[in-house]
Amino acid sequence: MTPLLSVQGITKRYGAHIGCADVSFDLYPGEVMGIVGESGSGKSTLLNCMAGHLVPDAGQVVFDTRTDGSRDTITMSEPERRMLGRTDWAFVHQHARDGLRMGVSAGGNVGERLMAVGERHYGDIRDKATDWLGRVEIDASRVDDRPTTFSGGMQQRLQIARNLVTGPRLVFMDEPTGGLDVSVQARLLDLLRGLVRDMGLSAIIVTHDLAVVRLLADRLMVMKSGRVVEAGLTDQVLDDPQHAYSQLLVSSVLQV
Amino acid sequence: MTEYNFAYLDEQTKRMIRRAILKGLAIPGYQVPFASREMPMPYGWGTGGVQVSAAVLTPRDTFKVIDQGADDTTNAVSIRTFFQRTAGVATTTATSDATVIQTRHRIPEEPLHEGQILVYQVPIPEPLRFLEPRESETRKMHSLEEYGLMHVKLYEDISRHGHIATSYAYPVKVEGRYVMDPSPIPKFDNPKLGDMAAIQLFGAGREQRIYALPPYTQVVSLDFEDHPFEASKADHPCGMCGATDSYLDELIIDDLGGRMFVCSDTDYCEARQAAGHKGKDAA
Numbered sequence: 001m002t003p004l005l006s007v008q009g010i011t012k013r014y015g016a017h018i019g020c021a022d023v024s025f026d027l028y029p030g031e032v033m034g035i036v037g038e039s040g041s042g043k044s045t046l047l048n049c050m051a052g053h054l055v056p057d058a059g060q061v062v063f064d065t066r067t068d069g070s071r072d073t074i075t076m077s078e079p080e081r082r083m084l085g086r087t088d089w090a091f092v093h094q095h096a097r098d099g100l101r102m103g104v105s106a107g108g109n110v111g112e113r114l115m116a117v118g119e120r121h122y123g124d125i126r127d128k129a130t131d132w133l134g135r136v137e138i139d140a141s142r143v144d145d146r147p148t149t150f151s152g153g154m155q156q157r158l159q160i161a162r163n164l165v166t167g168p169r170l171v172f173m174d175e176p177t178g179g180l181d182v183s184v185q186a187r188l189l190d191l192l193r194g195l196v197r198d199m200g201l202s203a204i205i206v207t208h209d210l211a212v213v214r215l216l217a218d219r220l221m222v223m224k225s226g227r228v229v230e231a232g233l234t235d236q237v238l239d240d241p242q243h244a245y246s247q248l249l250v251s252s253v254l255q256v
Numbered sequence: 257m258t259e260y261n262f263a264y265l266d267e268q269t270k271r272m273i274r275r276a277i278l279k280g281l282a283i284p285g286y287q288v289p290f291a292s293r294e295m296p297m298p299y300g301w302g303t304g305g306v307q308v309s310a311a312v313l314t315p316r317d318t319f320k321v322i323d324q325g326a327d328d329t330t331n332a333v334s335i336r337t338f339f340q341r342t343a344g345v346a347t348t349t350a351t352s353d354a355t356v357i358q359t360r361h362r363i364p365e366e367p368l369h370e371g372q373i374l375v376y377q378v379p380i381p382e383p384l385r386f387l388e389p390r391e392s393e394t395r396k397m398h399s400l401e402e403y404g405l406m407h408v409k410l411y412e413d414i415s416r417h418g419h420i421a422t423s424y425a426y427p428v429k430v431e432g433r434y435v436m437d438p439s440p441i442p443k444f445d446n447p448k449l450g451d452m453a454a455i456q457l458f459g460a461g462r463e464q465r466i467y468a469l470p471p472y473t474q475v476v477s478l479d480f481e482d483h484p485f486e487a488s489k490a491d492h493p494c495g496m497c498g499a500t501d502s503y504l505d506e507l508i509i510d511d512l513g514g515r516m517f518v519c520s521d522t523d524y525c526e527a528r529q530a531a532g533h534k535g536k537d538a539a
Binding site for chain 2: 078079082086101103104105107108111112113115116117118120121122123125126143144
């Protein structure tokens, strides 16, 4: 089986400071990979390098494209990479405001990716947008409301709908539940889990919340100071952490 | 006439602007940056159009200026006088006699012919600006032909108003490549942009951009398959000349709700009246 995404030796430096160093892993179709670590451990840098938002200093990000097979997305041309970003990839930002157009209605937000890949029939676009709002549990009557009138959890769900409408195969998520209160988090996680399973999505989730990866991720990487210190199956890493930092991380979670 | 160089600007500046115009003509719809000069008028009064006019005027030209179709409004009169004083060119109000026509917000009703130049004053040349504020990003979108966002604007129109409510500065696609803001002309004028015999030049002074449409360029107004583009106008005949095919201004004539519709193109309306056409409000 070819991996959907094969990351090899990704290194990003900010001057003398290391963003992330020599990270390699394979992600197979339908698999969800969690990346955990404390603030400043390089997990967001790594995610942005993989998603094409940052150019790494070294390494390869090989993606199994629909048309041409395996391609290194770092050396491919910018139009091709941006096309991937609109079709096969999706990026869910921590703050919904970064991923949404706040001045555009919910329907327009969801429809943007469709129009970007050439959809030109208003009725079809609107039907698909309404359908997707339903799938992320936003009432269809809100389709013409702007995201500014939505709650934080709704904005985040809208951002997810906007990203998944073109049927991507790989979703990058940067702290998708950050900044939401726990009950909203739980609903969002439940929704994400359902969508990931139903659509057979592969996902890479960056988070510092171990509960999120426990629920969503099949595999886990623990990062510290820009390096991967431990990797393995989620329950294995969380229940039997080997590295001192992983042990600290797991034991730091409050038990209520 | 000795106190000014011909058409106010110095020769080097005019050469610089002509180079930008030529580049614009070579890449229809592409916004060419140029070193816009301070002009003796405020931004928003047509500093871009004036610089383009100054660069293309020759002593043998006949110059016409229209503002919202009219030859006799402040903006039109002041710019016409400006070039009378600084270039000494002949001026006219007759569309067919003019060789260079500077316009604000209208295309003349009378079809233009080969050899004429139509110069538009442009306030905001970037059609994507209100959706994407970053210039670096809009340039990238133009270069990579990523124009999905333009349709988001039209989508918003339909979802809010039930139809495409954008009635001026209606975005167009030029020769299947660049999406262009046609300056705030009413969308009634959009069909005239394409396949026009005259050269069309667009100057944005404050934004420092020039773009152009060479004669007989393909220009298509953007739309949806199920909401096609429609050139709209007020559904009345002209009160003065009775024309039913011209773009109309609505005038409030008293405080009792009285109003009349007249051609916004004054030259077209006067020519029709001189030929004996009469509307219902004509004296």
